[in-house]
Amino acid sequence: MYSDKVIDHFTNPRNVGEIENADGVGEKVSSSCGDRMKVFLKVEDGIIKDIKFQTYGCGAAIASSSMMSEMVVGKTLQEALDLTNDQVADALGGLPAPKLHCSNLAADALHEAIKNYQAAEA
Amino acid sequence: MYSDKVIDHFTNPRNVGEIENADGVGEKVSSSCGDRMKVFLKVEDGIIKDIKFQTYGCGAAIASSSMMSEMVVGKTLQEALDLTNDQVADALGGLPAPKLHCSNLAADALHEAIKNYQAAEA
């Protein structure tokens, strides 16, 4: 049912945790299944230096969270804002149709965290 | 489905044929399935000396015909008139329920032949 990439990210999720005194924090709750993701960012010179997440949800939700986090470390905020949920799912080698909505958390939560950072900066 | 006795009588039916100048001839047609039996008798001193039959029908009809013929040779006419279809079926070791009606020919055709003989005598 799940691709090897999904299984890998699910089994060994990257960047799980919390950043104390994070520069930005955001979260997203799936309206359809109640899955929830929380993102913590460390930003330096407009670049994402560190990212951690906490996720409550199924295998697809956890794997998408992990994959997203790996995709954006070292990226500029703009690049991170351009990342879409679909790109996360693609990077995982696709997700089964009934599980696609579970990957819709990751980019959204990231964007919330960036907005939170930008609001604090402004 | 059929007992060994039925199979035996069906495979090697006794007394198949016709008696020329029979003393009595009778027949019976089943109203439910169209099976038909014809009985020929040779009678001497009120005793059935010889019996032959022709039957059109399924295995049960043929076996009942044969069994009946074997049961009445050497019997008095009264004994033969007392023979019932059920007794023929019992002598065969029973018949499957949906086939019981096929054994209802044999005693009936026999009785017709006896009546035919008695009418000619009278």
Next chain:
Amino acid sequence: MKRIYMDNNATTAVRPEVMEAMLPFFREHFGNPSSVHWAGRETGAALEAAREKVARLINCDPAEIVFTSCGSEGDNLAIKGVADARRDRGNHIITTEVEHPAVLAACKFLEKQGFEVTYLPVDEQGMLDVDALEAAITDKTILISVMWANNETGTLFPIEQIGAVARKHKICFHTDAVQAIGRVPVDVEKAQLDLLAISGHKIGAPKGVGALYVRKGVRLTPLIHGGHQERNRRAGTHNLPGIVGLGTACEMASADLQNTADRLRRLRDRLEQGLLAAIPESQVNGHPSQRLPNTLNISFNYIEGEAVLLFLDMQGIAASSGSACMSDSFGQSHVIDAMGVDPMMANSAIRFGLGYDNSEADVDQVLEILPGIVKKLRDMSPFYHERGAAKLTANS
């Protein structure tokens, strides 16, 4: 005594390759394909692979295949399912007098529910008149159900012509292809079919599995409600071994349909010609050319079919009279009846259904044995002895 099985229209033995394909799914890969764990993952792929093989045999999309438990279920699902789903559009159904009981009884049931059913007659060769079918269509007609091949006589109906008529009038078209599948080419696109029922045990898959083709977009009310299996069209845990077996049997049928058909036709024709030559007053029931290559329905006047079968059986030869599932009921075959065959002739009808493993030696064995059986039974039959007299009377 060598056993010769010539009742393949009733049911077939599971083919060795099918058996082998099924075996791992009973004890090793036994998980529910809906499960997330290893035991389920292993079977999910096998389920879809089987679906593709079935789809390939009839030229449809795998998503259009609904797995069922038998041909009867497929026919009932198609007929009752469409009738219920289209009730608001009309209440008229067209079928034929010679359908399998699964179709006829489903239609009889619907008649009690307020549907009207036209049962089209057939001619003396068992053939259907497509013009008569078209003439029977009313603006209330919601379904046409016509079998592809008749199970008793093997007569093949002009399904492509009927499909064209159905499409022209925008009426849903179902065919019972239980006997046709694997024996003649079946293509749901060419035939413009909306529904088509098949059964595993007629083509070397096991009993307990079948499939219904449902064209994309055709809505039908399920017979068995429950879980979401088969896209909500048939609930119940999948019969994985059976489904895998059906897939393999369909794959094998696709692979050498024409060869097998040619070979069986040669054997069948040898049997037919041999019997007609050896046994006077015998006749073939069914269409002379538009007929399943494996099927011979033949009558021997003056005697009764079951008696013939019993004698054949004692010599190890399995054949049947009429439809196997009707053999516990009385009376003549409704199929032979509908063809207007004389009742006594009809009563002696014997069906031979050849299978892929029948040989020329099997046929020759039957040709050696059967004429003697007929002679023995005719010698016993009062009708046979009276036939001369009857003819004399008729001629006088």
Next chain:
Amino acid sequence: MKRIYMDNNATTAVRPEVMEAMLPFFREHFGNPSSVHWAGRETGAALEAAREKVARLINCDPAEIVFTSCGSEGDNLAIKGVADARRDRGNHIITTEVEHPAVLAACKFLEKQGFEVTYLPVDEQGMLDVDALEAAITDKTILISVMWANNETGTLFPIEQIGAVARKHKICFHTDAVQAIGRVPVDVEKAQLDLLAISGHKIGAPKGVGALYVRKGVRLTPLIHGGHQERNRRAGTHNLPGIVGLGTACEMASADLQNTADRLRRLRDRLEQGLLAAIPESQVNGHPSQRLPNTLNISFNYIEGEAVLLFLDMQGIAASSGSACMSDSFGQSHVIDAMGVDPMMANSAIRFGLGYDNSEADVDQVLEILPGIVKKLRDMSPFYHERGAAKLTANS
């Protein structure tokens, strides 16, 4: 990696003895039991022998057994069949909120046909109130359908009490005994049942076969019309291998029901107590004592069930969350929901269904692995990290 299968409420592997009993019926004794020849005679006797074995397990007359293709078919045949046959007497059906989808969806379908259905609630232990059931009866009630054992929690309903109520009010009583059969004693006479559905693949018989008990004199409209099989209650060529397998599985279940139940209960209790002790904020869903001996449904707060299943699967352990056939649909289990379990707790529910071949080592393996999985997932869960704060807030 040793594979441990603990999803026996979803489906079971075919038992070796069952496999052996079935094997000759695929290729050797493959005839249609309705046929007159050797191939049919061989199977007719096997069919009736299997029927007797099934009847013995539930204490009924063999003639009261109707072979089906699965549990879902049995439930649908019972519910729709009785509803149609008794339509003139009333249109009200009583069932529960926690039935299997096969029952619920059949009832929903009947609602569209003009029937009225009362879905009785259950309490927080999943138990039904028999007084509430009796109070729901109206003079239009024609059928009560209450499952014997719940598939998700294993909760056992008071079937004998319900049977007494049904009999008192002369209402037809059906039970879905798919999970109960072979696990607890089932006696249709004691329970005063009219209909009872079972499925082969839950008790070591293969998928694709089931049975419906229909008390003598109970009329029901067939789902699958056609041939005269099963005394006109279910058409279609018999699935002989499957039926023989079901017979053998029932015979084996009869033979050591109590032993197996006792052994599985000990294993289940070991698993249950071990997990409750090792994992804080976990809870058992279902009735503490009125429960199938093999079933444990347990929740671990703050995490999601599917994630737990995946980690278990990676270590070779097969379990499930909710009903297997529902796992492709969204949302929580309707059963756990009906018990009023807190949604987050409900979302983490895992079902272990032990089988006759599970061992103490299997249980210990799960006890070794699962607490770590829960810890890992909780460490990842925002809810878990906030629980202290939430409690502080609640206390302040």
